Amino acid sequence: MGLWGTALDAAGISVPRLREDYTHQRKLVAAYRRSSYLAARLLLPPPLLPHLIAATAFMHRTDTLLDSGPAEERAGAFAEWAKQVRDGLAGGESEHAAVRPLLHTVSAHPGLRERVEDFLDAAPLELEFTGFATEADYQRYVDTYALPAFMLIAGLIAGEDTPVGYREACRVYIDGSQRLDFVNDLSEDLADGRLNLVRETLGAHGVSRVDLEDARDTTGTRSLLAHVLGRARQSLSTSRSLVGLAPPEGRPLFRAMIEIEQLTATAAAAKGPGVLRAPARPPLPATARVLLRERRHARHPR
Secondary structure (H helix, E strand, C coil): CHHHHHHHHHCCCCCHHHHHHHHHHHHHHHHHCHHHHHHHHHHCCCCCHHHHHHHHHHHHHHHHHHHCCCHHHHHHHHHHHHHHHHHHHHHCCCCCCCCHHHHHHHHHCCCHHHHHHHHHHHCHHHHCCCCCCCHHHHHHHHHHHHHHHHHHHHHHHHCCCCCCCHHHHHHHHHHHHHHHHHHHCHHHHHHCCCCCCCHHHHHHCCCCHHHHHCCCCCHHHHHHHHHHHHHHHHHHHHCCHHHHHCCHHHHHHHHHHHHHHHHHHHHHHHHHHHHHCCCCCCCHHHHHHHHHHHHHHHHCCC
C-alpha cells in the first residue's frame, strides 16, 4: 500500500479490520477535498497522518448528516450518529466502521476526546441554521461551530499541551477560511437553498438574494464579493501567527493551508461574479510549488 501502509505501520495500526477502516476513511477524505488530503499526506509525519484522517472523516460525516435532507430527517440521522459516537467513547469499542478509527485515534491521542464532545455539543446549531442576519450572528457561528470543528484537527496537531494563543490563532484562521468557503461555495449552497453570507452585508451593498441566485454581474455583487473576500484574506494573513505557535512537525502543513487558501481567495477575486456560477480553484502550478516547498521544510522541521 506504499506511503499509506507505511503511515499505518508508523501509527501502530496493525489489526487488519482497523487498517481497512482507516483506509476507507482515507478514500472518503481524499474524495472530499483532494488538495487538503494531498497536503496532509505530503507534509505530516507518517505516525500522525492516519489520526488526522480519522478526525477529518468524523468531522465531515457529521457535517454531511447535518446538511443533507429534510430537517426532521437530518435531526434523526445526527442523533443516531451522535449516539453511536458517544456510546463508543463510553465503552471504548464500536461495531460501526466509521466510529472505530475515531475511537482508536482517541485512545492514541486522549486530548481529542474532549474536542469530539465539544463538536458534538455544537453540531445541533447547524440543524437550526437559517442564515446570518448580522455580522454578530456570523461571529457566534464561528465560535460555537466552525472553531470546535477546526480544533479537531488543530488540536491533534498541537498535541496535549497547546501553547498560549494557539486557540485564538486557530480562530483567526477559521474565520478567514470560513468566509472564503461561503463565497466560493455560493453556487452550490444557493442551489441547496442556503445563503451563508451575512444579510446586513448584502443590504449594505444593495444586493438581494435573487441577484446572487441569478448570478447577476452588477456593481453591487462585485463590491459585495470583493468586500467579503478582502476580509477573508486579511484574516488568513493575520493567521500566519499560527505557524509559529504550532509544533515544528505541524508548521509545514499550516503554512501550506494558509497559502493555498490565499491562492484560492485570489482566484475567487479574479473570477468575480463568476463564483456565483461555479467555485474558483487555486492554480495548480502555484499550489504544487507551495506543496513542494513545504515538503522540503517537512523533511527538515524548524
